[in-house]
Amino acid sequence: MTVWASAWLHGSEAPDDVIDALHTWAQLHEVAAVDDDAAIKLDLPGPGDVPTSVVGLLAAARRAGAEGGRLLLPVAGDVRGLPPDGDLTAPALRAGEVTVFTGADLAVVPDPVADGVLRWTVHSPGPLPPAEEPLLAEAEHGLRGAVRQAATTLVDLDVARHRPGVRDEITGMLEQRVRPLWPAGMPGRALRVFEQADEVQAILAAAGVDGPGGALSAPAASARSAALQPLATMVREARRAAVAEAVRVLTQGVGRRSP
Numbered sequence: 001m002t003v004w005a006s007a008w009l010h011g012s013e014a015p016d017d018v019i020d021a022l023h024t025w026a027q028l029h030e031v032a033a034v035d036d037d038a039a040i041k042l043d044l045p046g047p048g049d050v051p052t053s054v055v056g057l058l059a060a061a062r063r064a065g066a067e068g069g070r071l072l073l074p075v076a077g078d079v080r081g082l083p084p085d086g087d088l089t090a091p092a093l094r095a096g097e098v099t100v101f102t103g104a105d106l107a108v109v110p111d112p113v114a115d116g117v118l119r120w121t122v123h124s125p126g127p128l129p130p131a132e133e134p135l136l137a138e139a140e141h142g143l144r145g146a147v148r149q150a151a152t153t154l155v156d157l158d159v160a161r162h163r164p165g166v167r168d169e170i171t172g173m174l175e176q177r178v179r180p181l182w183p184a185g186m187p188g189r190a191l192r193v194f195e196q197a198d199e200v201q202a203i204l205a206a207a208g209v210d211g212p213g214g215a216l217s218a219p220a221a222s223a224r225s226a227a228l229q230p231l232a233t234m235v236r237e238a239r240r241a242a243v244a245e246a247v248r249v250l251t252q253g254v255g256r257r258s259p
Helices: 002-009 015-022 036-042 054-063 090-097 136-156 166-176 188-207 218-251
Strands: 030-032 066-071 098-102 106-114 117-123
Touching: 002 015, 002 054, 002 098, 002 106, 002 218, 015 036, 015 054, 015 098, 015 218, 030 036, 030 054, 036 117, 054 090, 066 218, 090 106, 166 188, 188 218
Parallel strands: 030 117
Antiparallel strands: 066 098, 098 106, 106 117
């Protein structure tokens, strides 16, 4: 959403392209404001109304003066870029992701509400705290080290001994991952960082599963969590950096569409 909406706002993609890309995640996308005040302000359906479509969301972003998108990936203990109170932070934490439209009082949180249906709830949170976006070069360098560290962590946690097929599990997860469509002109370096982040995420998923015989002891589980946490943080930062770079490249020097 962040990348495609930004590209559309700057005239390099059509609304149908955005919709087609989002079909990767769900066949039906619904859009509604979080409350009646936001609905009136943004001219969108309220929570009790019939929802609109992604086209309605894009139009609302344009009316609100949006200049582009910024991705936040909040987790407990790291809510940078979100307000300390209000109705945005809690659902953003539950979803683990939120698109903030820069230049506008607008943020959207996705929520799968039924099989094949994704609801985008639109918030009007007021000015948001700054959230510095990581540099792509730093994220790329960090991920290369994270891949090595993740592999070492698997050995240190003795995952392979408990689950001899763990390497095949990781390969299988990578083969089955969703591969989204991207706009034309997507920077190759950002795509490489996405790929590396997916690789580390697959290793994290494998390392986080208990082997045969049940759950780990509390000390062992705590040690595993401590070992994996920095890698999870690196994955989030890398994805944010890749999205930021994509938005920068796709919107740089491109004129906005006429209303």
